Amino acid sequence: MPHAVSRLRSARLARSSKPFLARGGFKRERCVDCRLVPSHCMCTLRPSLTTRAGVCLLMADIEPLKPxxxxxxxxxxxxxxxxxxxxxxxxxxxxxxxxxxxQWQPYVVFPGQYAAPERVVRTVEPTNSLRDEAQQKRPLFIVLDGTWSEARKMFRRSPYLDRLPVLSLEPDRTSQYKLRRSGRTDHLCTSEVAALCMKLAGERVAEQTLEAYLAVFTHHYLHAKSQQPIVWDGFAHQQLHEVSHLPSRNILLL
Incomplete structure (x- = not known):
């Protein structure tokens, strides 16, 4: 069954009057599920985790269309x-x-300096805490998915977010994202933001899986772009294989 971003992409394409062409991307046939060329498809590597923490992506207009x-x-x-x-x-x-x-406790994930101090939090209650899960609200991380200017606009012009706490992340390393150019190393990609949120929620397996899965996607994407073969026994794939065997509430490697 298509996931939420896939469904949003299909809805956005249905409204388009002309095909979307990714700037700087390769113009070949792509897998509808992983958005890579068939020779570099990674669908068989896709992990799926059941977590108590959830993610809500608020996406700028063409963001779901970008490979x-x-x-x-x-x-x-x-x-x-x-x-x-x-x-x-x-x-x-x-x-x-x-x-x-x-059932949810929403948090808007955004730098704290852009919000009123009384709204800003830097921690969430871990989902694996000793508190009774039946009485504990599940964290829902609202991630603004777009360019930095788009994300700021979404933050400022979404009044329904104004009543929610703002989770200000404090990353301990620079972004490893290599698929788009950015002049700032302190800006993380959406997957990296979600991994940090899962870490704060105590969802360690989800954090590590997101990190490893991003590395594998980056490897496949860049090798497809340069028409090089996949290194299936390389570091990125080994890491994903290792984290997929960590204990979790429920993990399935499709």
Missing amino acids: SNTGWLVADVVADTFAFGWTRTETDRDLLALLRDP
């Missing part, structure tokens, strides 16, 4: 991933219902 988008990877890995397109004038009713769902 290099890593929100897609988050939806591959974290079963409870939700995805909504963002516009300034309309708000998806399903998004508002999700934010009101009593």
Whole structure:
């Protein structure tokens, strides 16, 4: 069954009057599930995890169409991933219902210096804490998926987010994302942000799986672009294989 980002992509394509052409990307046939050329498909490597923490991707208009988008990877890995397109004038009713769902404690993931101090938090209660899970709300991390300018616009112009706490991350390393150019090393890609959120929630396997899966996707994407064969026994694939065997609530390697 297609995940949330895949469904959002299909809906966005249905509204398009002309095909989307990724800037700087390769113009060959792509797998509909992993967005790579068939010779470099990684669908058989896709892990799926059941976690108590969830991710809500609020995506800029064409972000679901970009082959290099890593929100897609988050939806591959974290079963409870939700995805909504963002516009300034309309708000998806399903998004508002999700934010009101009593099982979730939503957090807007954004740098704390852009929010009122009383809204800013830097920790969340781990989902594996000793507190009774039946009484503990599940963390829902709202990640603004787009360019930095798009993310700032979404943060400023989404009044339904104003009442929610802002989770300000403190990464301990620079971004490893290599598929788009950025002038700032302190900006993380969506998958890296989700991994940090899972770490804060105590979802260690999800954190490590997202990190390893991003490395594998990067390897496949760049080797497809340069028309080089996949190194199946390389470091990235070994890491993904190792984390897929860590104990978890539920992990399935498709």
